[in-house]
Amino acid sequence: MSGFDEHDAPPQEQMNGCIRCGMCLPTCPTYVLTGKERSSPRGRISLIRAVSEGDMAIDSPVFQEEMSDCLGCLGCVTACPAGVQYGELLEAARDQLWRRWPWWKRAVGTLVLSVFDRPRLLQLGTRALFLYQKSGLSALVGRVLPGKLREFHRMLPLASWNGSRQVIPARTPGGRGRVGVLLGCVMDVAFVKENVATVKVLRRQGFQVEAPPEQPCCGALHAHSGRLDWARVQAKRMIATFEKHPVDWIVVNSAGCGSLMKHYDHLLKDEPAWADRAAAFSSRVRDVQEFLAEIELKPALPQVVQPLTYHDACHLAHGQAIRQAPRQLLRQLAGSGYRELAEADLCCGSAGTYNIAHFDTASQLLDRKLDAIEASGALRVGVANPGCLLQIRYGLARRGSQIVAEHPVVLLDEAWEKAEG
Numbered sequence: 001m002s003g004f005d006e007h008d009a010p011p012q013e014q015m016n017g018c019i020r021c022g023m024c025l026p027t028c029p030t031y032v033l034t035g036k037e038r039s040s041p042r043g044r045i046s047l048i049r050a051v052s053e054g055d056m057a058i059d060s061p062v063f064q065e066e067m068s069d070c071l072g073c074l075g076c077v078t079a080c081p082a083g084v085q086y087g088e089l090l091e092a093a094r095d096q097l098w099r100r101w102p103w104w105k106r107a108v109g110t111l112v113l114s115v116f117d118r119p120r121l122l123q124l125g126t127r128a129l130f131l132y133q134k135s136g137l138s139a140l141v142g143r144v145l146p147g148k149l150r151e152f153h154r155m156l157p158l159a160s161w162n163g164s165r166q167v168i169p170a171r172t173p174g175g176r177g178r179v180g181v182l183l184g185c186v187m188d189v190a191f192v193k194e195n196v197a198t199v200k201v202l203r204r205q206g207f208q209v210e211a212p213p214e215q216p217c218c219g220a221l222h223a224h225s226g227r228l229d230w231a232r233v234q235a236k237r238m239i240a241t242f243e244k245h246p247v248d249w250i251v252v253n254s255a256g257c258g259s260l261m262k263h264y265d266h267l268l269k270d271e272p273a274w275a276d277r278a279a280a281f282s283s284r285v286r287d288v289q290e291f292l293a294e295i296e297l298k299p300a301l302p303q304v305v306q307p308l309t310y311h312d313a314c315h316l317a318h319g320q321a322i323r324q325a326p327r328q329l330l331r332q333l334a335g336s337g338y339r340e341l342a343e344a345d346l347c348c349g350s351a352g353t354y355n356i357a358h359f360d361t362a363s364q365l366l367d368r369k370l371d372a373i374e375a376s377g378a379l380r381v382g383v384a385n386p387g388c389l390l391q392i393r394y395g396l397a398r399r400g401s402q403i404v405a406e407h408p409v410v411l412l413d414e415a416w417e418k419a420e421g
């Protein structure tokens with residue numbers, strides 16, 4: 001008898017699609033670091049199949065460990081010649097595990113996730129962090145915290161008093177077409193500069209920008225941690241919001257969020273009242289770099305020759321197959337200064353909260369990423385995802401490096417601003 005219940009069971013067709021060829025193994029960070037078959041995509045699919053066929057208990061430690069140790073980076077999906085959608089298997093397996101957690105563990109998980117859909121609470125927390133950092137207390141505490149606590153403390157983003165909702169107008173006029181932007185949950189309060197740059201770049205290109213302040217968290221954090229029903233609720237709220245603010249495209253500057261929003265159609269495919277609405281929504285979602293690379297840039301992008309490189313965020317390169325668009329823009333920007341990064345699409349170890357829950361593994365991946373960035377000779381690195389930005393900025397600061405990590409849209413906005421004088 002299957003160890004999974006029928007609601008959101010890992011899809012059989014994906015399990016059966018694995019031909020055990022092993023092509024995904026060299027691209028899997030946890031396999032590369034451990035060399036263990038069970039920590040590879042093929043090994044994890046075998047474990048999911050074993051639970052599905054009743055040969056392994058769902059609460060067996062090896063199954064629980066491997067579902068937790070996987071970064072969800074989707075490097076295996078890009079490598080798979082059989083087209084196995086490993087992400088669907090992982091999210092469904094995590095959903096099944098979550099439902100079997102003890103009540104207190106589920107309560108804690110629910111409490112943490114619910115914060116992301118409370119913009120006012122996030123804003124309050126960010127303002128408290130801003131005061132803590134401004135007062136100098138943060139620097140003092142950082143010196144006395146022991147071991148890993150000190151490292152987690154160093155990972156905190158540099159907070160600002162106002163969030164995106166305070167500084168970005170709900171509508172900015174323009175005649176070239178209507179573009180909606182995702183403000184996000186963490187992006188809203190901790191990546192204001194990146195959100196402002198996104199709106200400025202779109203406005204400069206002549207678009208009407210809609211940034212409805214009532215938009216919810218997209219549900220990516222929920223889906224990736226295996227809360228599929230909750231992710232569906234968030235998806236429906238997001239779709240309904242943009243139905244009230246009709247736009248031609250919905251532009252996203254966070255790779256993880258964009259990846260899920262492009263898959264709302266899959267997430268809601270079994271709900272007749274929502275399937276078509278979700279498909280219409282997903283078809284209009286574009287990563288900001290994908291969008292800018294698709295249109296004719298008017299004004300054109302100025303060139304500021306500079307040593308610049310680019311890190312592929314997993315949910316952009318593997319989750320959305322977007323690799324060329326950011327390179328095209330950054331090559332245009334940096335000219336002969338652009339340098340390709342070694343192992344550019346290897347995960348940096350961020351993966352949501354993976355860098356906290358699996359600090360040692362994440363640190364090994366981060367060190368590998370930082371070595372490659374330093375070896376490239378670049379002074380700036382383009383990083384198009386909030387989790388990767390936090391992780392790489394933390395790593396560069398830990399090394400005392402002069403290299404700066406920025407979202408590509410910030411680099412583009414700066415270049416245009418400089419050209420305009």
Ligand code: SF4
Nearest residue numbers: 028070071073074076
């Ligand atoms: S998602 Fe990443 S870490 Fe997980 S099995 Fe695939 S390649 Fe390995």
Ligand code: SF4
Nearest residue numbers: 018019021022024080
């Ligand atoms: S590459 Fe695809 S088919 Fe081959 S072992 Fe990995 S998941 Fe299975």
